[in-house]
Amino acid sequence: MVASHRKESFVLCKKVISLFFLFVILFASFGQAYGSSTFMISMNNNRTLNINSLDFEEGIRVLVEKDNSRYYYSLMDSDEVLPLQLGKGKYSVKILEKISGSRYKVLAKEVFNLNKFDEEEAFLVSAQPVVWEEDGQVVKLAKDLTKDLANDKDKVKAIYNYIVKNIKYDYNKIKCLDNNYVPDNIDTLKTLSGICYDYSSLFAAMLRSLDIPTKLIKGYNEEIVSYHAWNEVLIDDDWVIIDTTYDAAYYQVNRDISMIKSSNEYNKIREY
DSSP states (O other): OHHHHHHHHHHHHHHHHHHHHHHHHHHHHHOOEETTEEEEEEEETTTEEEEEESSOOTTEEEEEEETTEEEEEEOOSSEEEEEOOSOSEEEEEEEEEEEETTEEEEEEEEEEEEOOOOHHHHTTSOBTTBOOOTTSHHHHHHHHHHTTOOSHHHHHHHHHHHHHHHOEEOTTGGGGOOTTOOOOHHHHHHHTEEOHHHHHHHHHHHHHTTTOOEEEEEEEETTOOSOEEEEEEEETTEEEEEOHHHHHHHHHTTOOOOSEEOGGGEEEEEEO
16 A cells, blocks of 8 residues: 555555656747747748747847857847748847947847748748738738839839839938847838838838848948948849939939949848
């Protein structure tokens, strides 16, 4: 009788220990908790990073590192989607909270191995800083502008013409932005204005929603003094440079300019 009771107790103890370790494993797979904030960091089908916060606050940044590349993102919502655009390999993801000045503390961290990478698919997703909703205004407008067009090149041209002819550069906006700024494509369509970051994000979002791979690029143009943003679009199996911000300025003074630019005029620093 005593032996039977001890055996039952041993089995029960094993079950409790097993459940405990199962809980630890499941919790670890969703992320790590540091201090009072809990973040869940996960990879979605080898295409995007998902950052979920149970205690979202403004001012949180995300650092994504791979090899020698470091990309910072501003956490804008409790459910944020970030791109996995740096190819196959190990990605380190850290959630950062500003302490003071340029000092940050780590709230959560995770490491992922991306074993499969498709460049075209990587630049078709809706992820910061190129975001749209499947049933939203960006998609509806893109479809309306291209509904009678059959090939990608004509669709790109139609979207390009709309942005160049309708979006105006906001010289006041550029004066008051900080490093945490993220384009809002709905706001750009509402105001019909923005900076180069807004132009290139809207262009990329509209084309991606039509299944046309498009990159948002940051870097420098030889004729523009400040940091700049433009796009690379996959047309007929070639990545071509298109700069809607630059061309909109030419359109407004009635000057013709080629849509596709020379790579010699641009110095790419980052791509999204």
